[in-house]
Each structure stands twice: as structure tokens, then as C-alpha cells.
Amino acid sequence: MRMTFSQAIEEAIAYAMAQDERVIVFGEDVHLLRMNLLARFGPQRVMNTPISESAFLGAAVGAAMAGLRPIVEVMLVDFIGVCLDALLNQAAKVEAFSGGRWRVPMVVRASCGGGYGDAGQHEQCLWGLLAGIPGLAVVVPSNPADACGLMLASILNNSPVVFLEHKLLSDYWLLYLGSGGRKNVSFDVPSDGAEGEVPLPLSAVPIGSAKVRRAGKDIAIITLGVSVHRALEAAEKLWGRGIEAEVIDLRSVSPLDSEAILSAAAKTRRVLVVDEDYLGFGLSGEVAAIISSSGIQSSFARIGPLQAIPYARHLEDEVLPGADDIFRAAFDLIQR
């Protein structure tokens, strides 16, 4: 069935809530953001919170330990700085500390990403930072089918999962934070990401499994989220130059699908990682380490932001990896 990205997520949540009474939703403004869930499941299961991320994210950990399966919303992943302890030292450590005797089935839902001019305190991705915490899974869908399937998998998972929803793909976020209803502003929204077919009946997409979006033998572009669409665009252009680029959509940052990464590296011998999160100490490094450790000989390049995302739209565009940047980087790597 055709759905928007945000509908697909809502569909998965509604399905899980109907199946399992223990699934509850809370976060700031959810009484309107999740109006449909509220109307269907009532205020005992869809609860507004004050602007107290530390308390309510920490409460999600306790609630999950005591039998609920909370989906807790941190509006923008950028705000995780005020409440990281609940993930770093609580959610992610209960299973390890308890010797595997206690688990924390919770989902942290947060929007992420830039491209609409809100500047660097509201447009971060931070999946690298989160994936660096052992005990947390981190997923980043690039289209409605995966958004639905990964949300379902996240809810069913018995350990904490951070589910990141890119604002360029989620219509309502873009309406809220980007256009505000204006008709005279535009964003580079990947249409296959924002809307698409979602297979029925709903089914989970396994966490930790990447997907080849386009096959190719000359270079593997490894990426996720909105950048998948940018990479596909670049691959099309590369095709015009006789270069067959493979595009891998990681879908999960943690755990990473090393098998998919290694088979792409072995096949193409050239890997380009495209990241919208900060380039240093993050996803691209991890991919490099996986490949290097394997002994597979492959040349390597990466692109992504090296600094805080600036406010002005044109400066932001320079910092975020676009199709042209990817094309150029891939082309350079092949020339190397």
C-alpha cells in the first residue's frame, strides 16, 4: 500500500499497540503529534510530557524494565545531550550489568537530519555517537517500507533501539520546522523516500541488515537515510560516465551489517562512505575499520560534514553531502 514515510511509522506503531497493550507512547506534544494514536488508544497509552527529557527518557528505561514496552519520543535527536545518561549508563547497561537477567525493551524515537535551514543545533544526525554505545541499536530508515518494518522490529526487540526519522522524509516535520505552511520555500525531498509502497501485511525488517539499492561492480557507495537517495542520483550520473556504482543502504548503524559491507568491498574494491552525520569518529571510520581488519584490499574515501551545520541554506548545502559531491568523490576515487 502506498504510504508516506510518517504514515508508515504510524501504521507500525498502531499495529503494535493494537497487538500488545504494553506498548505505550510518550514525549513532548504527542497529544497532537500522535493525535491518531491518542484518539485510538486513549490518554493512558499516549502521554504528554513536560520538557524534561532526562526524567522521561530515564522513566522509559524503568517502565521497560517493569513490563511496559515504551516508545519514547525525543523530538530532535539533537536534544539527546540533555539526557544521554539514560541511554549511556542506564538503558544500554542494564542487560550487561545484570548478567543478562534483565532487559530493556524500549524504542527511542527521534527526528534527525538537516536540509531545511534550521542550523546546527537542530539538524544533527548523531547516529555515530549513539552507535558508539555498546548495548544500543540504532536504525535509520530511508523509505516508508523500511520505516514501517524497522519500527516494528524496534518495538519487538527486547533491547533498546534508537529509531531515527529523517526530517526531510517526514512530511509533518518538514511542515512544522521547514515550511511552516509556506508555499514559497522548497526542499530537496527525495520523493522515493518520502512516499512509497509498504508491503502488507506489515512485517518487521531485521535490525542489522543492509540492503543493496543498486548493484554495480566499479564502486560501492555505502550510506543510509536521505543520503541513499543522493547516492542513487549520483550513481545514475556515474552510469552516464560508464561507471557502475553499487549503492548500499545500511538501514541500521548499530549493529552494522559487516557482511554486506565486506561483500561490497570485495566485489568493487572501492568503497565510498557517504555520511550526513559528523565525519570524524563515526560511521565512516567504523566501515573503514571493518574493511581494513578483514584484509580485503579496497580503496576508500568518505564524505560528510566536518563541522557544525551552518544556518544559511547555501552554506548548509555545502556541508551536507549532495548528489554532486558524491558523484565527484566517487569519480575521484575511481581515478585514484
Next chain:
Amino acid sequence: MRMTFSQAIEEAIAYAMAQDERVIVFGEDVHLLRMNLLARFGPQRVMNTPISESAFLGAAVGAAMAGLRPIVEVMLVDFIGVCLDALLNQAAKVEAFSGGRWRVPMVVRASCGGGYGDAGQHEQCLWGLLAGIPGLAVVVPSNPADACGLMLASILNNSPVVFLEHKLLSDYWLLYLGSGGRKNVSFDVPSDGAEGEVPLPLSAVPIGSAKVRRAGKDIAIITLGVSVHRALEAAEKLWGRGIEAEVIDLRSVSPLDSEAILSAAAKTRRVLVVDEDYLGFGLSGEVAAIISSSGIQSSFARIGPLQAIPYARHLEDEVLPGADDIFRAAFDLIQR
């Protein structure tokens, strides 16, 4: 002059405080932890705080912006989860957001690291997570001379620096948290790290510059902090097997000394990264990406914790990289 690791840090701070009235110190329990500074510079410049890390770390940002040069103490870096926003979205972004017009000269001092049985909420390193934030420098000295020189450099730096002090090297931390004055417990303290010569007059060690601790042509062991000493021990053993290992002490995690990394990789063609921080999405990945991006062909391996650090001393020892683990990993890499 011979000093302990902690004396060396104190010496640098006292020197800077005597030079510059704007340098102040605050944090929990500093009235006793920094008793000597308090006695010398008085309670206006050495201030106790409540257990309110978000407020006082954030206050350090404001104080630095308004003309002071605070050294703010977060007792254990593990606690950064409760107050990361002050670094992630404030300290690290002021310079970028203000178009370079406003800077934040502050030092965050925190202890880090394990090896004394305090378990995974008190023994983390988290330098990978912090280094992933553009706009923050992160330094990790492995001996008194560097501890002094890097603290001095951190105070003189006009942007925020996180200064991490390993608890196995700092006598008073180990006394506080490890032995508690007991004579019947022991820790694997690297003696060259805990005490050593500090050149006089005091001088700054540049941030972002690594140091070759031992030269060798067969393999480069790239590491930092306590692991430098473990690596030197392993290098000695490797020497016994006819293998010449180079040991690089990074000293700064961010910025990384790419030149030093690349020249070691080019020279030895084999790189082993030893990290005491979580292995994934951190330092080792970044080193791999730097080498892979350079085009230098080098084989690569890495060791470090994959999970929360367990409580029991013997389990902890399994998780933290020791000299034997390094020896074995280096040996394997050479065999590969």
C-alpha cells in the same frame, strides 16, 4: 623534576593560575581535591559545586565567553551523560555559530579509565564519543611530562578542551576509588606513567601532536593513555621474537595527528590500534579511515572493549587490552 602524574597536572594549573587571574577552577569536592590550589588562590578561584553537572558545565561555557578561563571538573568522564549538551550544543558550537566571533576558552577536566574494579559506569573512557563532536579538542596524557604540558596547552587554548586523566595514573584517584587505603589490593599501575620527569621550566605540549615512544619497522602500535605502557611492554616481548614494533602515543584524540599516523603506517605497513575506549565507532575506526583514505597500503587490526566493562576484576581484565592481548594481536597481524 620528578613528579607524580597528579602533581604534574597541579603544577601546570598552579602555574597558569599564578600567571592569569582569569583562570579559575570549579567542580564537586574541589575544596579538598584541589586543596593546595584553594589554599594558594582562595575560595574565589577554587569553587565547590553542587551535584549539578549540567548547570556548572554550562556555566563554564558562559564564564569562558564572558572573560574567564575556567577549568571545570567533571569527576568521572562517565558522568558526562547528564550534561553533554553543554559540550555538544553549547561549548563546541559557539565559535561556529558566531561566525568565529566568539570563542570559549575552557578546560573540562575529568578522570577516566578502568582497571581497579569499579565497573562500567565508572571506568569508561568515552574519548571517542567526545572527539566525535566537531569543535572540541580531547587530550589524554600517558605520563607526567605530557600531563603537565597538555594541561598547560589546554588552559592556553582559546577553544574548549577535554582533558582526561586516567585513574590508574593518578595516585589520588586510585587511592580514593581503588584501594581506599587498603594494602591488600593491587593494580597494574604503569610506573613510568604514574611518576616521571617533568621538564622545567614548564612548557606546553602542542595539542594534536603524537609522539613516537619506541621506534620500530615491522608494525606500528597506535594508542594512548595507559595503553601506551601496555604497548611498550608488548613491544619488548615482540622484540624477543625478533619483531620491531613502533609505539605511537597519540596524546590527543582530537585533533588527531594524521601525519604521525600516516608516516607510521607508511613505514611499517602494519597498524594495530589499541584502545581502552569502546572499540566501535571511535578512535580505531578513525585511524583506519585516515589510513584507508590516504591510499597507503597497510594491514590493520584493532583491540579494545566491545561491551560495558564488567565489575569482577578478572572479567574486567579480559575486556581491557593488556600487554598480552597486544602482543598476541600484533603477532597475529604480522602472521597474516
Next chain:
Amino acid sequence: MDEIKLEKLYSQMARMRSFELAASDLWQRGMISGELHLGTGEEAVVAGVVAHLVEGDAMALDHRSTPPLVARGADIKLLASELLGWQDGICRGRGGHMHLFVPDLLSASSGIVGSSGPLGVGFALAASRLRPGKVAVCFFGEGAMNQGMMLESLNLAVSWKLPLVFVCKDNGWAITTRSKDVTSGRLERRARAFGMPSWRVNGLRADKVWEASRRAISRARAGGGPAFILARCTHLDGHFLGDPLLRVLEDPVGQMREIGEPLIKSVASEGATWKEKVAGLGSIGKTISVVALERRLRKLDPLEVTGKLLGDKALELRAEAESEIEAEVAKALKGREGL
């Protein structure tokens, strides 16, 4: 309060309002990106507080930072250029409206709710060490009073006895959430429980705010420690421009069609008991109707309320402010309209 003082306050309010309206206009024209949180409705609070600041005093600001900056005398052209994302903006186009930094005025803003608390503590600490007699103020909304770092800051500021004044602009809402639904106790009592004097004032009357701030700020200046001002006000333009709640009110039929259908489907689906469903619908409806009610029943424009005290003089001052601000904004736009 004497006439002259009040005129000055009103004049500042009018300047702030003019700047906000100019920004709103640029935003509507698609020239400002992202969210724009206007401070229309907060002018009396801001004017009353900022009037007491002198050189060397500092301001920690939240996501509605333009009014205090305008009142404090920031360069209007540079501010406007920044909102427009231009290289000659006050932050070279890199900060934008939620991240305005004006080092000369020791003023900085941030889009993280509650962060003006710690920042204010730091500013006040620096003042106490480097500029005795100078103070800091921090501005924030009532929603921020539930953010841990703000609460911590109340304690820290008292504990360090800093020259800091906390100014809580209480419009009753945090985005689409009615703050009283998620806030326990009363905020002025909360502040008092942290050991500082706390005043509740009518945030529509610049003179009242001025009076309370005078006491708070002079006390802080004299080394008496922090104080708290709670000023009730309203946001004339909702949470941000394009506020979905306001759009519903403005185009109920169109918006309701969009929202209504999935809502009806949801209610009809298997789920909670009917009682729960009714409660859910009720809370959605209540939010919308409370917004509508608030807008219909109350005249909450501080420019009207404070202006009334000045009679026709107000119109004059307002026109002056408008032409000053418009001229400055025009300078920012000059030669670039087409960009």
C-alpha cells in the same frame, strides 16, 4: 512611573515589535529559513527588564532572542542580515535566528530549552569576578522550568550568590502543550523554594515589569544574589510562524478535513475502551478550543495594554520605531532583493 520613562519603555517595545514584524514578513516571503519563533507579545517583559541593563551586563537568551537584542541596542541591519543568512550577518550567516551571538553586548542565545539558565550562571560568575557591580539576566519560557539544567541553575546561582536575574516569560504554552497540564506546583513558589526572592508580575505592563526588575536587578548589582521574575504574557503569533494550532483556527474547514478523516478512522479502529477514546479526543479538542478561546476572549497585546497608559503619544512613538527599524531592515535588503 514617570511619563518619560514609560515612553522610553514603550518606544523599545515598538522597536521590538517592528523588528519582529519585519522578520515575519521576510519569513513569509520565504527569505528566512527554518522555524521562526517570534517574540511578539513578550515586549513588555523584555522592555521592563532590559531597561535596567548597562554596559558590561550580560544576557543569556532562548529561542526568542531578537526582542532582547533589539532592546539592548544590537545593530538592526546586522541582525536582519543574519536572519537572511547573509555573509555580512552578525554571525556571518552561520548562526541564524536561534543562535544569535553578540559579543559586544555579552549576549548569546540558544535553541536548547533551558540552556539560558547555565549560560546566565556563567555570565554572572564572570561578572562577579571581572566586573563587580555588573549583572546577568537570563530569559526563558515557563516550559523551560521543567528542564533539569534550569532547575539546577536556580540552586547554583543562589549557592554561589551570583548577580543573576531569572526572567520567566510565562505564556502558558510550550509548543502545543498547555504548561499547566505538565507542570506541578506554582512556578514562583518553585523559585522561592530554591531560596531566592520571586516576583509575579503582569507581563503586559512594561511599567510593572520595570518595577519588579528594578528591585531584582539592583539587589543583584549590590551583591544580594539572584532573583526570579515570573511575567505572564502571551504569544501573538503562536509558538512559531506557521504554528499548526493557529492554522487550524484560521482555516478550520480545510485543516479539519485533513486531520478529521484519519482521526475518525483511528477512533473507529480496535483499541482502547470508548471511555478512553473519548478522553483522547477530548484532550485533542480541548487543546484546540483553549487556543481559540484564549485568542477570542483576551486582549493580550502588551503594546495595546502598555500603550493605553500613554494615549496618543503611543501612536507617535510606534510610528517612529517602525520607520527606524524598517529603514535598517531595508538597508540589509538593499541591492539583494532578488537573491
Next chain:
Amino acid sequence: MDEIKLEKLYSQMARMRSFELAASDLWQRGMISGELHLGTGEEAVVAGVVAHLVEGDAMALDHRSTPPLVARGADIKLLASELLGWQDGICRGRGGHMHLFVPDLLSASSGIVGSSGPLGVGFALAASRLRPGKVAVCFFGEGAMNQGMMLESLNLAVSWKLPLVFVCKDNGWAITTRSKDVTSGRLERRARAFGMPSWRVNGLRADKVWEASRRAISRARAGGGPAFILARCTHLDGHFLGDPLLRVLEDPVGQMREIGEPLIKSVASEGATWKEKVAGLGSIGKTISVVALERRLRKLDPLEVTGKLLGDKALELRAEAESEIEAEVAKALKGREGL
């Protein structure tokens, strides 16, 4: 309170004390690693609260988590094995004393100050949805009342009207910091300002704590929402074993020699004015002398204070508890003494 109830409370206190002393002994023998924060001195508080808990109730604990677990009926042998870091410990040797997790008792601890607040909120939320009539309690020190997440939790719990009782064990110190030096206002008022009833009780008297908790817990059970209990107590063994302040008191000459020389050198060096230096020295000296004074002047052992109400019966109960606990700990140690 009738005799039988008091005996039960005292008996639990004695069990807790015995366990703490056994743990202390193992720590002194070098068999427990890292910091060990004993709960000696908190027994009356813990006993008075935990006595009201029933199956399905939950506990969120801080870094002094053994006493509540002992009182709640956790397996002593498994607890001891965990502290010893053994594979058959309650967390397989992976959690240790700051991270004890007992799923059957819905009890979990954490070494991050303040984190028992949010955890308690979550436990109480689950209770309200899955186990109506069940409650959660969270324990924490007065120092934690300055941690943002704890303050946020007070608000959130009231706002959600959860069955949660906040128990603040106020020993007046956070490590080596006198809490009143860094805490503004009074804590029971602070809690009240967040809209919940708040009781201040003598934490040396289990019966008094029991009485206050009865009200708080039964109110929560009945759906009345959260409450706050502030119980003054003391830590007989300092912040943790090997507490540097206590070491100074026990060996003033030796320790002072170590500390004194660098201190004198510091004072003699260039730096602040003499007035400032004297103030600095004063604050160091004050901390040490206050600790000394507290220890000399006050009899603050809750086992004595509460025990006095029971006369000789107390001795009997204490001996019983001791032998029970020692036998269990011995089981944990059995056959491994040499390890």
C-alpha cells in the same frame, strides 16, 4: 506503634547492618574491589519504608543499595557473591555493588547520582498501567536533590500522578561537601513546591519513618500521587570505605604530615591575597573539623536509637540477624576462601 511491629523493623535493621559489616569485612580483606558505599546509618530509614512494600512493588536505588535489598528479602548469598565478583553472584559478577539488579523484586540500582528518580518514575508508571495498587519507591541522598533529573522527576511524577514515593536520605554530606554549603532553600519545601506532600522525619527512628511512609505509600497506592520523605540520618562509615576525611580523623598526625607540607608551600607561594588564603584554609579546616565534631558530639547510630525503644530484646534480635547473615555470607565464601 506496637512492640511486634517495632521488633520487625529493628530486626530488619539488624540484618542490614550485619550485611554491611560483612561486606565491609570482605572489602577490608581486599576481596571486594572499587568503592564500597556502605549504608550503615541509614537502616532506620530503609526499614521504615521497605516494611510497607508488597509483592509487585518496585524499588529504584542509588549507590547504597544493599540495605534496601536486604530488607526487601533479596538472597543474601547471591548478593554477597556478587560483591565478591563471582560468576554465581546475583548479576553473575558483572554488576557489582553499585549496579545490583534483582528482577524478581523489581529492584535496580545505579551509581549515577540522581538516576533513581527517573527510574522510579518509570517503575511507578509501569505499576499504574500493569499492576494497579502497586507502588514504587526511590531512594537517594540529599546531594541528589541538586541533580536535574531528580528535580525533573519530582515534577513528572506529580504531573502524571504516579504511585511513587521519593525517599531522601539526608546525611548532610555529598562525599566531602557539606550539602548545605551548595544547596539553597530547604529540601522539604523544594519538594512541596513541586506540588506533593512532603514529610520531614527523624531518620534514626524506624518507627517515625514507618509512620510517615505509611501515609505516603498508602496514599500512593490509593491513587493519590507521589509524596516525599526527607529523613535525616548519618553515615557511620563516611562516604565510602577508606573515606579520606575519616582517615584524617583516625590518623591526624600521619595524614597531616602528608597533606600539610604541600599545603604550607601553597599558602606561601604567590597567589591570592592573605585574606583569600585564610578563607581557603578556613574552608578546608572547617570541613575536617565539622566531620570531627559531628562524630564526637552526636550519637547517631539508628540501631542504638531505635534499639533503645526495645530494651534487651534488641540485643537478642541483633544476634539473630547477625548469625543469619553471617551464615549466608559464609555459604557464599564456602570453598573459595583462598580465591
